[in-house]
Amino acid sequence: MKRALISVSDKAGIVEFAKKLVELGVEIISTGGTAKKLIENGVKVIGISDVTGFPECLDGRVKTLHPNIHAGLLAMRSSEEHMKQLEELNVTPIDLVVVNLYPFKQTILKDGVTREEAIENIDIGGPTMLRSAAKNFQDVAVVVDPEDYDTVLKEVEDKGEVSYETKFYLCSKVFEHTSHYDTLIANYMRKQRNANDFPETISMTFEKVQDMRYGENPHQKAAFYREVGNTKGCLTNAKQLHGKALSFNNINDTNGALELLKEYDEPTVVACKHANPCGVGSADNICDAYVKAYKADPVSIFGGIIVANREIDKNTAEEINKIFVEIVVAPSYSEEAIEVLTQKKNIRVLTLENILQKQPDTAYDLKKVSGGLLIQTIDNELLPNDLEVVTKTKPSKEQMEDLKFAWKVVKFAKSNGIAIGKDKMSLGVGPGQVNRIWACKQAIRHAVEHLGADSLKGASLASDAFFPFPDCVEEAAKAGITCIIQPGGSIRDKLSIEACDKYGIAMVFTGMRHFRH
Known part of the structure; x- marks a missing residue:
């Protein structure tokens, strides 16, 4: 190893790393703020402009995008033609690249950050150097993580170079890192457009x-x-x-x-x-x-x-x-x-601070399936603005509060789900059954076993989806439950309504279901 290029935003440990490289006979090329820090700490540095023969320009936007850099990175040492061209072009190979990128993530996470500020922190030259070096990993070691400094130094000290296995490991870290970086940028831009559709391809990080x-x-x-x-x-x-x-x-x-x-x-x-x-x-x-x-x-x-x-x-x-x-x-x-x-x-x-803060409506709910991924918007809604009372008996104000309480519980029970509540307390939950009547019987049985049969007198029952048959109403009536909330929408809704009217039960349709699988 003879020549290294160092350009980092995160400068933790970089001075010590560079000093050790120099002790091992490696010359250092560096840019901008990194070069300044190394020089201030007594590290001999070759400026990037001395390598490219071209000054840094456009407020530092263009520094390393030059053939003298990328030819030095991409030349395959095993290719006589490549090495001959380097000699003809007077380009010195670069054996080690140490780069970490502009702090795009830290920038977009700041309160009040502007789009212009975010865009200015999109690194161009850094990812390009990383990808060039990683593509030619058999000849160039590329370090993107300060945690790898010690590994590289030890191998150079012991063997004079970085092993093939370590270079391949470092190469894979680079592509993970640049993929993460590009995904952050793409997702930021998407949010800036307020896009709420599902894209043709999706990347997440x-x-x-x-x-x-x-x-x-x-x-x-x-x-x-x-x-x-x-x-x-x-x-x-x-x-x-x-x-x-x-x-x-x-x-x-x-x-x-x-x-x-x-x-x-x-x-x-x-x-x-x-x-x-x-x-x-x-x-x-x-x-x-x-x-x-x-x-x-x-x-x-x-x-x-x-x-x-x-x-x-x-x-x-x-x-x-x-x-x-x-x-x-x-x-x-x-x-x-x-x-x-x-x-x-x-x-x-x-x-947990902000324990009641919900995710934004733009958040995704993800479910992994074999060979694929299901993506949906999260279920942030609870009830529609208008609820429909479909029975002759109307729920009282107190019963309506109980219905809403039970509806919140059943929203988060696995489907098929039934929840029973009264006086701001859940009495029984029947989650995850393969049919609704089993869920209903389970919820009732739990309440009876733990609280006694009288606990269900005047209670409210919530179902996460419609009743296909009146059997749940029959069970509710036997238990003493006096009001029900459910989505409605079954072709047999009439049977459930008639059963409620028979027993004097109030029933409310939401027009909204909450399956949870």
């Missing part, structure tokens, strides 16, 4: 948060990634205060609980198990809300996940500590609450 111990099952590998952009209120921004690292299933289940929690403005606690709500309670304070969520299903909440939209105080923490739960997430905790919760070794305690 995510950044690793952590490797997981295992996936959905112990024999599966997994990792957790975050989107690039504003992810306020998302689990990727949560801070863990106590407990071991979250697992794959912990993250998936907690995300489901948080999505449901965002539907409630008043003090609310959601208990979740296997991505399904098992207890939901709203009250004037967070402790009473937790007690409701617990009473809704004291069996399923054991080993489950609890999320709250208000600060956890000491009283609430003491109630939570009466059972074993996997995770507690809240916007904040009192000092006393932290002292109580951390008495248990295995509980994970997380804090």
Whole structure:
């Protein structure tokens, strides 16, 4: 290795790296701010203009886009013709490229950034040099990540060059990096156009948060990634205060609980198990809300996940500590609450600011299928503006509030789903059944087992999709349920309406369903 080109925005460690290269007999070419920093720290540098014979111009937009640079990168050392041409053109080969790019991501994440500022931070020469070097990786080592400085230095010191295996590894990192960079730019431009259609091709980019111990099952590998952009209120921004690292299933289940929690403005606690709500309670304070969520299903909440939209105080923490739960997430905790919760070794305690902030309507919901990807806009809606009361009996104001409460719960239960609620408390949830009557019977049975048969008197029932038959109305009537909310739209709607009128049940059609698969 004889010559290296260094041009970096992230200058962490670059002075020490360059000094060591010089000690190993490598001459350094550099540009702009990088050259200035190296010179200030006593590193001998050849200016880029001395190599190209052309001055940097257009406020630095054009520096390295020159044949003297790219011929030095792309010449195949094994080709006699290439090397002869370099000699005729008086071009010196470049053996090492160290480049990281203009901070486009950091720029677009700043509050109030303008389009002009974002565009000015789109690197042109950097990706071009990286791609040239990476294409010719068998002859040129290319470093885009400061974490690789030590590896390169050790191999050059030990062998005088970087091994083929390491150069191929570095090459693959370059194309991952430039792909990520270009995707950020493309997605930014798309958002600037306010495009809400689905493009003919789609590229997305995510950044690793952590490797997981295992996936959905112990024999599966997994990792957790975050989107690039504003992810306020998302689990990727949560801070863990106590407990071991979250697992794959912990993250998936907690995300489901948080999505449901965002539907409630008043003090609310959601208990979740296997991505399904098992207890939901709203009250004037967070402790009473937790007690409701617990009473809704004291069996399923054991080993489950609890999320709250208000600060956890000491009283609430003491109630939570009466059972074993996997995770507690809240916007904040009192000092006393932290002292109580951390008495248990295995509980994970997380804090999440902006816990009620929903994703924008432009966000995507992704589902991986074998050989493909399903993409849809997220289900940010809850109810249409106009609800239709289709029965002779009309719901009271209190019953309408109960219907809306139960509708929020069933929106986040796996389909087919039924949720029953009363007085701002879920009484029973029947999620993920292959037919609706099973879901209905399950929700009723849960309520009876945990709260007693009388708990269902005057309760409200929500169904995530229409009733194909009147059987759910029959079951609801036997249990004492007095109002129902469902999308409607079945060719047999009349049968369900007639059954409701027979038993004096109020029924509301939403005209909107919430399947969740």
